Amino acid sequence: MRELTIGEAARQAGVGVETIRFYERRGLIDRPLKPHGSGFRIYPAEQIKRIKFIRQAQQIGFSLKEIHELLALRADPKADCSMVREQAVAKLEEVRRKIEQLRQIDSALEALIAVCPGCGALQACSILDTLVEPSRGPVPRIEAEGPLPTASPQRTRQRNGRFGGNNRGTINKRSGPP
Amino acid sequence: MRELTIGEAARQAGVGVETIRFYERRGLIDRPLKPHGSGFRIYPAEQIKRIKFIRQAQQIGFSLKEIHELLALRADPKADCSMVREQAVAKLEEVRRKIEQLRQIDSALEALIAVCPGCGALQACSILDTLVEPSRGPVPRIEAEGPLPTASPQRTRQRNGRFGGNNRGTINKRSGPP
DNA sequence: CTTGATTCCGTACCATAGTACGGACCCTAT
DNA sequence: ATAGGGTCCGTACTATGGTACGGAATCAAG
Known part of the structure; x- marks a missing residue:
């Protein structure tokens, strides 16, 4: 079995069909458009491992964007190797x-x-x-x-009076990019 | 310096003020409501490490829900220890x-x-x-x-004719809970 | 006491990562 | 040929994890 429909691929990779289409849109996997006749995506069996890799990488804290970068990393002489x-x-x-x-x-x-x-x-x-x-x-x-810093569901508070006051000029910068 | 305002705490933990309030709402950290006078949250300095822990745990792939569980784990004789x-x-x-x-x-x-x-x-x-x-x-x-499974931005396709057909009955189950 | 900076709370909004749906299309078996 | 299942595509919706905003309240200095 060398070629799989999207449904089979999804089953084997342990994801939903929609997820594969989603990854495709994100450029994480590509789709070999109807190589013979027409209509349906068919995947070479090795794409399964790509999908599985994506899932695993996600579980250890990589975003799809980062996974894209990881997958794009390849020792390719045609690319700028030092980069x-x-x-x-x-x-x-x-x-x-x-x-x-x-x-x-x-x-x-x-x-x-x-x-x-x-x-x-x-x-x-x-x-x-x-x-x-x-x-x-x-x-x-x-x-x-x-006593240790424990998170308990305590909460007692109220407000009453009110009068003027204002603060414009978002101050919320912290280390690292947004 | 034993006690911090939310702003200082945020700065020291490297997060935004809103993030701390958000974590509080999620029960990840608690808030020692105005222990003396009134109005503002003040945090013991050790809460900073709790916040930092949350961030680190996120980076290695734990969701806030899981982090909550992690933080709740404590060798407490009053709780069911075996659990x-x-x-x-x-x-x-x-x-x-x-x-x-x-x-x-x-x-x-x-x-x-x-x-x-x-x-x-x-x-x-x-x-x-x-x-x-x-x-x-x-x-x-x-x-x-x-050739390896490479994701390239290729895409060429079209549709034309159309006539009846239908499929109701979502089949999308995969291994593991939703 | 006024001013300016912070904080308060609630609600709205955003990005990421899917999931679900609708309506059409294609394929295979009967 | 036709019925049913799987696929197609686009769009909408959901959940998670924040971020931003508005307007009021509160604190610390001058």
């Missing part, structure tokens, strides 16, 4: 940052699991504490350190 | 899947970079090939294997 290389290096750094962050969460979860099972008299310990406090030693011992 | 543990283990598995996927992309990028610099007469080689082909050996040697 490709630069982009690849930049992406690699990004990937490593992500891995590092995931590793931190990984150990935080491990620590949490290590502390939890006995279900003894432990203080509340969120992933944040494990993450942010440097924690010397293999498994961080958590002792009471006062 | 917490289960969730933590599930999250840990998820994190490790992500790490694995990132590592694959990592080596694909490395291979791409290793092959690129000379800018010699190489065949086009996208990240996909490096990723999907098992590639025995440290740096996969890429030899021409025929």
